[in-house]
Amino acid sequence: MVSGTSLKDRYLVGRFPVPHRGLGEVWRAYDTLLERPVIVKLVGAGTMDRDLIRRFRRETLLTARLDHPGVPAVYDLGEHEGRPYVVLEYIAGLNLTDLVAEQNPIPVGWVAAIGAQISSVLMAARRIDLVHRDIKPGNVMLAPSGAVKVLDFGLAVVYDDDRYSRITQSEQRLGTMGYMAPEQARGERVDHRTDLYGLGATLFDLLTGQPPFVGATTTIVREQMDHPPPRPAHLRPDVPAALGDLVRALLAIRPEDRPASAAEVYADLAPLSRDLPPIPGLLDDTAEAVQAYAAVVGRVPQQTRPTTTLAAEPVKPDPAQGEKRAKQLHAAGEYRAAARQWRQLADHRARQYGDDDRKVFDLRLQAARAHVSLGEHDRAVRQLNVLLQDRIRVDGPDHAAVRSLRQEIARVSTERPTSPPPPRRGPGSDH
Incomplete structure (x- = not known):
């Protein structure tokens, strides 16, 4: 991609690509028709093959299908010089990996608020039987409004739907070590409780500044399979016991020992998300508009x-x-x-x-x-x-x-x- 390229005579590509850990390229761009910033994600020129293109299209369709404010909106699909691309909602802010690096320790209330929002995305995912399979700090962003966005559905699976149920043979990475559940590491069938494990590992990281298990790959796998995770309070004494107990339950070795649903996790985290302190350099005045809107929606009776x-x-x-x-x-x-x-x-x-x-x-x-x-x-x-x-x-x-x-x-x-x-x-x- 060349700086200044115009896609469809509408999306003007920016000067530099966005640093991106995944496959392909990510560019900031400007939608000249609707006069708004957007993100353009392309299949990488050096890695493009038929399987990669199928995976790219599959990820795009899954992202678009999961209609939730905590997931980036998909605006458009296209092709440039034989390379497929997708136009996505532009999101300012930090991914949680960078947030931990810059703000550690993160206030407990914000950890609960971030976890509650991720839980709400997982609630929507379960309604369509979607399993993300790669919930981790690097795949979640905190916007200046205080809203959370869950990214990267490249490993997601929807069982019993041939359009989405398979990852091609070229997919070598099945998750991220330290955040993937034991059943996922063993190559077994996963379900919504697998994502709850990833949420638990993410919360542990946000609370303590490190994953629940650290070390070489074989050490992490052995620790995950054989031992319960450490209590977050052992590394950070101000973690409330209720939150520490929830994190340990989410990180249970057996899926049946984890919370039954993301809705249950949300119900535990939401009460801990009150009186959120400011995060210097990240949250700005736009949070007031979003919070005002969400405060009204939050008063809708929930008969659950x-x-x-x-x-x-x-x-x-x-x-x-x-x-x-x-x-x-x-x-x-x-x-x-x-x-x-x-x-x-x-x-x-x-x-x-x-x-x-x-x-x-x-x-x-x-x-x-x-x-x-x-x-x-x-x-x-x-x-x-x-x-x-x-x-x-x-x-x-x-x-x-x-x-x-x-x-x-x-x-x-x-x-x-x-x-x-x-x-x-x-x-x-x-x-």
């Missing part, structure tokens, strides 16, 4: 999870009063609010005495049990398994508390609610 009529109160200096409040909420049937109260109490005590404190364990155990009362057995089991690993590390596998917890996990795993709990609505609802 049971709600509560009483809200959990902030932890007071007197922990005994906080525990009393949690028990009152639970006795009143406000199980979700009770779980939040117990988690807040656990976080408060963990900051004083550490995660291995027995009282911290007991409070988190109560929070997990509240989800059983809600009928959310899978979520409860994930939280109980995290607690089990912690107690084994502290007390050893033969301790009475460890044996008791194993029995409780087995019991909860076999239980299933006979009917969903009735929804509760009120000013303190937790969506």
